[in-house]
Every structure is written in structure tokens, then in C-alpha cells.
Amino acid sequence: MTTNKKKVLIACDSSRTLLQFRGKLIEQLLKENEVYVFTPKVSQQHVREKLKDMKVTVYENGLNGSNVSIYSDLKYIVQLYQLIKKIKPDIFFPYTFKPVIYGTIVANLCRISCITPMLTGLGYNFSDKNTKNWLVSMITKTLLKLSLSANKRIRIIFQNKDDYNKLIASGIIGKKHQAFVVNGSGVDLIDYAYSAPETKVISFLMISRLINAKGVKEFYEAARLVSEKFSGIEFKLIGSYDDNIDAIDDQLYANIKSGKVLQYVGQVDDVRPYIRDASVLVLPSYYGEGVPRCILEGMAMGRAIITCDSVGCRETINLSVKQPNGFLIPIKDIKALVSKMEHYINHTKDILTYGLNGREFARQKFDVNLVNEAMLKIMQLN
Structure with a gap:
């Protein structure tokens, strides 16, 4: 019996966000696909155990998502390249800046058929008043433009229209890009159940x-x-x-x-x-x-x-x-x-x-x- 299961590789910059922000999406993906995760070290045991129970294959790295480290970033790029060559994913889903920038470049080189980078906000990199870290912002914008160069395999996901318009205005993407806007990461209305707020002690x-x-x-x-x-x-x-x-x-x-x-x-x-x-x-x-x-x-x-x-x-x-x-x-x-x-x-x-x-x-x-x-x-x- 043949299977139509596809391989989905997810890349993030923090293991803490995996289940909190993407847990329900991973559950949906697992119904008909194989899911692999490339993440910084999983420090929370309950996250590690849950991913194992879900039958998600986890590969860890030493990426620091918040700061610039040339050695760490280069090592991350090499590890991701080797991983993609090993598992040969059909879909690559990176989110947050470094996985999006480095991951999309590597996935393009490896010619993954569907690359869906998600920008979960542009942070201070696109702030007009960001003079303190202007060099980091300039490098980030340059790399982002390089990574998101338009082709049929890349389908960019935004969480609000302002970010899409900002990248258009900055010349980082153009009208030829395949771009989509979703309403954030969503929230599970069952897990986050309603309760009446306290009004006596505010x-x-x-x-x-x-x-x-x-x-x-x-x-x-x-x-x-x-x-x-x-x-x-x-x-x-x-x-x-x-x-x-x-x-x-x-x-x-x-x-x-x-x-x-x-x-x-x-x-x-x-x-x-x-x-x-x-x-x-x-x-x-x-x-x-x-x-x-x-x-x-x-x-x-x-x-x-x-x-x-x-x-x-x-x-x-x-x-x-x-x-x-x-x-x-x-x-x-x-x-x-x-x-x-x-x-x-x-x-x-x-x-x-x-x-x-x-x-x-x-x-x-x-x-x-x-x-x-x-x-x-x-x-x-x-």
C-alpha cells in the first residue's frame, strides 16, 4: 500500500514556542504527514515528552535567536543544510527571523518544493526610530531581502497587513511575491476557557x-x-x-x-x-x-x-x-x-x-x- 504522506520540517528559534504557539498546527499536520522539528535545545522536559508522544522527530541546535553570533549562526546554517539533505522534506516551515532568513536561503539551495516562511512580527528592525541597533537592522533587512527573493516555491506568511505593506514599501518584497496574511498564531478557545474576571480586587x-x-x-x-x-x-x-x-x-x-x-x-x-x-x-x-x-x-x-x-x-x-x-x-x-x-x-x-x-x-x-x-x-x- 502506497502512502501520500509528506514530510514537513519546522524551524524555530525557541523550543518554548513549539507547543504553546504551534502545538495545534503540529497536531493537524501529523494527521496525514510526518513532522520534523529543528529547534534550539529543548529545556522543558514536558515539551520533550509531549513531542515524543506525538511522534515528532526533533533535531536540536545551539541557535541564539536574540543576539548576533557569527560562529553560532554559521554552524546553524551548516547543520540545517545537512539535515535537509538527510530527511528531504517536501515542506519547510520556518518562523521568527533567523530561521526564516537562514532557513529560507538553505531551503532554496536545496530546492525544497514548498517553502512557507512566517514572519511573526518585524520587531525593532523596521522601526524608523531604531538608531541604537541600526547596523543589526541594516544587516537583517539585507539578509531578509536575499532570503525572500521571489520564486514559485516560496509562499510568505504574515500575521498582519502592516508587516506586508512595510516589506513592500521597503523594497524587500514586491507584487510578484506569493504572500498571505493570517490572523496571528490563533488561540485555542477550549484550552483558554472563559472565566469571569475579578472586579472586587482589580x-x-x-x-x-x-x-x-x-x-x-x-x-x-x-x-x-x-x-x-x-x-x-x-x-x-x-x-x-x-x-x-x-x-x-x-x-x-x-x-x-x-x-x-x-x-x-x-x-x-x-x-x-x-x-x-x-x-x-x-x-x-x-x-x-x-x-x-x-x-x-x-x-x-x-x-x-x-x-x-x-x-x-x-x-x-x-x-x-x-x-x-x-x-x-x-x-x-x-x-x-x-x-x-x-x-x-x-x-x-x-x-x-x-x-x-x-x-x-x-x-x-x-x-x-x-x-x-x-x-x-x-x-x-x-
Whole structure:
């Protein structure tokens, strides 16, 4: 009996995102295909065991996705080339910058028939105000243009229209490119089940790596100002503080860890208990998101939102006056952030109403099943 199973190779820059962001997609792919993963070392045992149970073949590497290392990057390229020659995948699906740039170049050289790079946000590389890391940005743009050179095998996936338009305007891609826009990574509405938010003790939650462009300083300062005016309000911050070219400075990190203004939880494996305990989810990011996963998770669980009118973030706010689910504020505007926090404190019914509206908005637009159906079509698998 012959089999029509295809081989799908996924490349990412962090093993932590594999199941959290792509778990449901991998499950869909496994129904009729073989799935291989090329990832930095899998540090979480439950991730390793789950991938093994799913019968995903895992190959590990030493890639550092956040920083430039010529030796590490070259080693990654060689390893990926050798891996592609070994397994001969039919479809190559890289996501995040380094796997997209290096992986697409290598996959092209190896003439993989379907290459579907996903840009999960452009980060600070395309920010007009990014002068601090201009050299890194220039190199990234040059390599991205090289890797995404138009041909019939490459089908580029974006998570918002702003990123597509930005690459068109930058001359990195053109109208001849095959490009598709999906609604982020999607969110599982069963795993992230609705729960009524707490309104007696109001709690604002931010989930983010501790980098400047995510708006960590703005959240900290807004929390400090609101605490001076209102008593009994809680502020929590979840996220890793690690080696990144845009990491917050040592003084701000020390202030955050002191616990005087907000509770710093650090990195967690499961954000759901923290979202469940929160009243409002906040992300004042100007990073250049795809579509922020943490906001989708908050919406799915029925949490009102405050976020910035910035790329990716603005996709998560329903602008309908009949079904608002949160507020868009200008980037780096602490005063506006304070104002919207105070709105929820003074109008607790909006916490409930906006949360329910957000759940419905997530069901209509960001359901992971809808997103994955679109992804399979782009990969030419249905």
C-alpha cells in the first residue's frame, strides 16, 4: 500500500514556542504527514515528552535567536543544510527571523518544493526610530531581502497587513511575491476557557519579555502612578529577563524586582492561572508584533485589554462601538495608559462587558482552528 504522506520540517528559534504557539498546527499536520522539528535545545522536559508522544522527530541546535553570533549562526546554517539533505522534506516551515532568513536561503539551495516562511512580527528592525541597533537592522533587512527573493516555491506568511505593506514599501518584497496574511498564531478557545474576571480586587497583568519595546517601563510607571491614587489595586508582570540587545536597564529591573510597585512573577510555563486571577490584560508594546499571543490568550479567557495603537497590537482591538473589547493608546504614552487603567477601576462593569466582547472577537477572528485551516492551504496540504 502506497502512502501520500509528506514530510514537513519546522524551524524555530525557541523550543518554548513549539507547543504553546504551534502545538495545534503540529497536531493537524501529523494527521496525514510526518513532522520534523529543528529547534534550539529543548529545556522543558514536558515539551520533550509531549513531542515524543506525538511522534515528532526533533533535531536540536545551539541557535541564539536574540543576539548576533557569527560562529553560532554559521554552524546553524551548516547543520540545517545537512539535515535537509538527510530527511528531504517536501515542506519547510520556518518562523521568527533567523530561521526564516537562514532557513529560507538553505531551503532554496536545496530546492525544497514548498517553502512557507512566517514572519511573526518585524520587531525593532523596521522601526524608523531604531538608531541604537541600526547596523543589526541594516544587516537583517539585507539578509531578509536575499532570503525572500521571489520564486514559485516560496509562499510568505504574515500575521498582519502592516508587516506586508512595510516589506513592500521597503523594497524587500514586491507584487510578484506569493504572500498571505493570517490572523496571528490563533488561540485555542477550549484550552483558554472563559472565566469571569475579578472586579472586587482589580488586577492588571502584563505578559512580556523584559525588553524596552514591549513597554515594560511604561507599565511600571503607570502602575506606580495609579498606586499613588488608588489603594488595593494589584499589578503583575510575567516574563523572562534575559540576554537581549533591547533588554531593560539594570536599574529598572532592580526596581521591578523590589516588589514595591508591582509583583514580578518571572517566566512561567502556564499563564492561564495568572490570566484567570487578573481583571485586565495590558500590553503597551511598540515592538513590531505579529499579533501578540498574550493578548489573544487574555481575550479568549474573557479579559478586557489595554494595548498600543501599534503594528500587530491594533489587530486585537474590536473597533466596533457596539462590541468594544479594550482600548488602544499611543505608544510610550504613560498618561494615556494611566487614564485607561483608571477607566476600568471606575467602571468595573466594563471589565466584564469588554471581556465577554473580547471572547467573542477571539472566536470570530482568532480561533486556532480557523488560523490552522488557512495555514494548511498555504502549505498546499488541503
